[in-house]
Amino acid sequence: MSDARREPWPDPSPEPQYATMAQQAEAASFGMWVFLATEVLFFGGMLLAYAWARGSFPAGFAEAGRHTKIFIGSVNTVVLLTSSFTMAWAVNAAEHGRRRPTAWLLAATALLALLFLALKGVEYHQEWTEHLVPGLNFREEGPNAHAVELFYFLYFMLTGIHGIHVTIGIGLIAVTMVRAWRGAFSERYYTPVEVTGLYWHFVDIVWIFLYPLIYLVGRSGP
Amino acid sequence: MTTATVTGKTDEPVVGTRNYLTEGGVTLRSWLLTRDHKRIAILYTLSITLFFFVGGAAATLIRLNLVTPPGIFTPDVYNRLFTLHGIVMVWFFLIPSIPNTMGNFLIPLMIGAKDLAFPRLNLLSWYLYMAAGLLALFAIVIGGVDTGWTFYTPFSSMYSNGYVVLALAAVFTAGFSSILTGLNFIVTTHRMRAPGMTWYRLPVFVWSNYATSIIMVLATPVLAITLALVAVERLLQVGIFDPALGGDPLLFQHLFWFYSHPAVYIMILPGFGVISEVVPCFARKPLFGYKFVVWSSITISVIGFFVWAHHMFVAGISLYAGLVFSLLSYVIAVPSAIKVFNWTATLHKGWISFDAPMLYALGFIGLFTIGGLTGLFLANLAFDVHVTDTYFVVAHFHYIMVGGMVSAYFAGLHYWWPKVTGRLYHEWWARIAALLIFFGFNLTFFPQFILGYLGMQRRYFSYAPEFQLWNIFSSAGASVLAVGYVLPFFYLGWSLFRGQRAGANPWAATGLEWQTSSPPPTHNFDRTPTVTRPPYQYRPEPEPQDV
Amino acid sequence: MGSMQILPATASSHAADMDWLFAALVGTSGFILLLVFGLMITFCVRYRANSKVERGNRLGRTWRLEAAWTAATFAAFLALYFWGADLYIRIHRPPPDATDVYVVGKQWMWKIEHAGGQREIDSLHVPVGRPVRLVLTSQDVIHDFAIPAFRIRQDAVPGRYETLWFTPTEVGEYPLYCAEFCGTYHARMGGSVVVMEPSDFQRWLDGQGAGPSLAQEGEALFRQYGCSGCHGAASTVHAPRLEGLFGRPVPLEGGGTVIADDRYIRDSILLPRSEIAAGYPPVMPSFAGQIGEDELLKLVAYIKSLADRTAGNTEAGPPAGGKQAGPPAGSAEKDAR
């Protein structure tokens, strides 16, 4: 706390609509929870479509699942899980008012997220060269071609929208990181870090659902 | 409702320079960058009025076309007209109508807060709404869309030759505006209540908007993702709803109605809220069965998620699905019935006066009941087989949405006008408009029930000659209705500049919003109020004589 | 200009039932409206602000009233629900002796084929007093086959078969509409249903030129597309015989059974992988995109016509599960590639 006095920003007072800082913090994290409820249904609609299609074409989905790049997918899972860990750590650091560690941990989280996106890009590139992109260059023969195409349609929708969420997350984390570095947070006020963390864990959890649905279909069993 | 007595402020000249209209500057910039919930409400009111007239103009042209059996427009023009009418009226007028105008203005005032929890989000929500609206208008101007407001696949994704993707993008964006508003209301209701404002002291208007917000937050994302899937499918010409690949067009309908049935409650619950404020005020009696009214709203917003397939009784769902969804549709009508009976009971032994807001409110109850009862006709499995996709359905939903919700919107507009503007409007003109709207409305839409049973299908640019008589009645009614809707424009406009100054509380109403001056100061209350009583403590004597 | 008509023609066995249901709904709602409006108007007049009427002794005990009207409403709702549900079930259970007629919707016309191979466009001829079952599908977007005089309708969905049945009761000509928005000329997509005396109907059928029946055309297609190469008696491929298949339960690979109805046969041709008959290798290729809706209907009609023939060959028999053990899963994987 010694450097609290050197902070370029003064100890924050609540925005005008709030009576106290506590009220503001409660509102912010409650708001994020409500937003995540929205997000659950946003992905829920797509997952429902996935469930329907997989139920209708089990064989085609199994076949398509075997074309997915499980190595990249698995590495990416580890990357995201690690980033969730660094995020949780960052929140913990912020809670104890440790300015620099908070910023560093946020930076690590953002870098891991970038790594995730880069790997995803490699994966997309491979799928493009293998002619697996529906509507643009899909080329697949065989009795299940249609079902494979449906799988890849959903795959690109799901991972694409997840990717957009990751990108937004990187932006949020970057802003929070700069603020943390400049000492905007203290033991008494670290709500933005907490809220960003909530969001980030959600993005991570979505991936935990996507991973088996995408990479493990058709790979279980003999 | 509060420690202070609310009456007797009527003749105090409270309008000073310290109100939200003048405080903080009157430049365009100060309005476009405002974070004040009241100013944002005004922005919404202006833009929603614009869209109401756009949608209304399309309705006028639709009715004009239907005066004669062959019609006057080409089929493509007609198809674009009703699509435009449906999209604009639903997403750019009715869904945001009461929540984003009155809800925005009043929720903080009613719960004794300085603003909504997230003022910047609130402004963002308006910008999203405007962006969406302009996108929709742009799509219309460059050629229009002909899918109907329901965007059924595979027509919308593979066959339509309109600007479907633009329209989808517009509705998608409007959806996010709606989500942000819902989120803001939920958090505000939970976290920003004044001391002593317990849940059961909340006015029903706040409860209704709370129930609405739940639906906005939980249903709208499903619409968003569904429309996104359709858009991508249309761009790539492959996808999950396309039967050519083994995709399922009914999946689209399930997802669409999973949003759009709850959305009809987004379009009516706020209306229930307005009526629950207006009726007690003009009957000078507490609302009958407050807790029942409150919980019926919450029940509606929850069960509303489980009845969607009643729009699909002839679409090819299984027999059992039909049986279940029909039963649930009947179940969800029970809470609506509870409300109607409670409003009626509120009138019992009151001191009823018939000012314009009350006229609109009574009109609401009557027309909503008719619309709701015909909803039960449609929820009836066998009966729906005969009338689905006919004018019977068109009549059903206009009774609720226009007869009900638009009346509620006008009730609220007149009731809170003095609070919002600090001026009174001309009472007699307002009453005349209310009556015109009531009669014009019935003349327009009652014949459509008969047309529907006779077998006139909806979305027809031309029809068999035997249907003409009823269509002429309907179009005649629409002209009366149009006059009724244009009138308020004039007398309310006049009131803005010439209207008599209203006191803080011209209706001698309870409720925190009437405690502060009209128009309220930017931060709503000089001192945060403390609440000690439940709402609607109207005195059992004629008012407002006593001081 | 039309007259003040308020009821459409009544020309099918469902129509009168539907009108009774309508009467019941109108009656109940009328009663509710009288009650609610009556009370509202009475209160408004009696308790207007300047009336001096006695207002003491207001209603207390709200919850009793609330419980009473909630229960009453619910009871009334249930009665209406069961009435409608019962009729709906009847509308969806065609009698076994119904004649099949095949209907394909396309922008913006109805193509209709009778079992005898007679074809018509935008009109449907049916005999009075005999149950008719329509098998509906669509070649492009969703349409809806609506006959108000019969009080029935059903969507025609691409990629699916939906059915609809009725027994016409009055000779005459009744309007037929498309009731699901399907594009520019949606409003013009319709025609008429002509109900005739059975003898007239027979004459009409004969006058249509006795081409090959649907099933016969289907048989030709069956050979043309090479189906008989696998499903024929002489085939060496291990594929189920289709004689006696229609209407029977078929055990599926991986558990479960389905009834072999129109939909099942159609899916077997277009999406053979979705439901595989137990005990057979999934080697049948998909014919999606190669066979049009009209031809599919003919193939289905042909396979249906085999329903009451038994397989001459004992090797496969009716597909009530394979007699031989299925091939190991590994080979199925290989075949799928």
Ligand code: HEA
């Ligand atoms: C604000 C909008 C709104 C509201 C609130 C409702 C409310 C209801 N709607 Fe409606 N509906 C629409 C808007 C709305 N609807 C729209 C837009 C469509 C068409 C969409 C399209 O295809 O374009 C539609 C279509 C629609 C259909 C599908 C028709 C079809 O396409 O075939 C059905 C079927 O069940 C239905 C049912 C109901 C029911 C049961 C209610 C109930 O919630 C009503 C409950 C209210 C009451 C019942 C009245 C009060 C009750 C009493 C006074 C009790 C006493 C009564 C008795 C004891 C009998 N509606």
Ligand code: HEA
């Ligand atoms: C939510 C709200 C809402 C509202 C308020 C209205 C209001 C009206 N509607 Fe709308 N309607 C829908 C929602 C709504 N409608 C929906 C969702 C559909 C289904 C669309 C679809 O099938 O996809 C529909 C469909 C629909 C049809 C069926 C079209 C068809 O199936 O072929 C008709 C036909 O009469 C109709 C009529 C009217 C009329 C006369 C009004 C009147 O109440 C309007 C009165 C208002 C005014 C008249 C405004 C006053 C403005 C002026 C007078 C300016 C005039 C200017 C010029 C003419 C240049 N509507």
Ligand code: CUA
């Ligand atoms: Cu075919 Cu409408």
Ligand SMILES: [Cu+2]
């Ligand atoms: Cu509905």
